[in-house]
Amino acid sequence: DTLSDRRFYHSLCVSQSAIKLAKRYGVDEEKAEVAGLLHDITKETDNAVQLEIIKNNGIELHSFDKKSDKFLHQASGAGMAIKLGIDD
Known part of the structure; x- marks a missing residue:
């Protein structure tokens, strides 16, 4: 399966927000980015x-x-x- 363009864009935006939150709270930015990208994968x-x-x-x-x-x-x-x- 693949994500629709809309869902993929949403996941990209969530990953960017996750990076910002990771920076603010001092947690691993790469892990936050991946979590944001994958949060709606299915x-x-x-x-x-x-x-x-x-x-x-x-x-x-x-x-x-x-x-x-x-x-x-x-x-x-x-x-x-x-x-x-x-x-x-």
């Missing part, structure tokens, strides 16, 4: 694919995540980050 992915990403990467769904399909991207995004080798 937002536009089919729910069945998201559930597979979650399962395949050992992510346990919190009861909150199960309340609405809108929240699946939080867990599947974490699973995608793991798949990409990001463990922090």
Whole structure:
């Protein structure tokens, strides 16, 4: 899957805001930038694919995540980050 142009632009803007916040609070700017870029990586992915990403990467769904399909991207995004080798 790929992100729409709109979602990709949004993620770029979030990453820039994350860098500014990292500078303000003295945390790793590169990690903040990556987190901003990846925060919606699975937002536009089919729910069945998201559930597979979650399962395949050992992510346990919190009861909150199960309340609405809108929240699946939080867990599947974490699973995608793991798949990409990001463990922090």
